[in-house]
Amino acid sequence: MFIFIGKTLYSLMWLFLLFNLICPYPKPANIVANIGLIAFVVTHGLQAWFLSSTMTKQEKQQDKFKVLRLFLFGVFESLSWKDKK
Incomplete structure (x- = not known):
């Protein structure tokens, strides 16, 4: 429930x-909105880049939208991975 609310926000x-x-x-x-957008893009972009650089080719082919979901939802997406395991 907490993760769903976070992703919605x-x-x-x-x-x-x-x-x-x-x-x-x-x-x-x-x-303020422009600064917030820049901060969001930079922080989420770094998270997505770090994830993409640690994934193998096979992992990238299995879940093509994993990096995009991490870019959009940030830490809440990574928390949902923890819940799935």
Whole structure:
């Protein structure tokens, strides 16, 4: 339940930050949203890159969207892997 709520909140945060690119918020909120989007992309990008660099070719072929899910949901995706095991 906790993981589902976290993934839902991350999805809403992504929507909030990406909506700023389409229809910019007023001036101070615009800057904060841009900084937040940059922080999200950098941190989640690093997590996805680290995962991708540690996976073998066979693992990449078996689960093609694992890296994308980690990029979108971050730590909550890795927590869901722990629950599945």
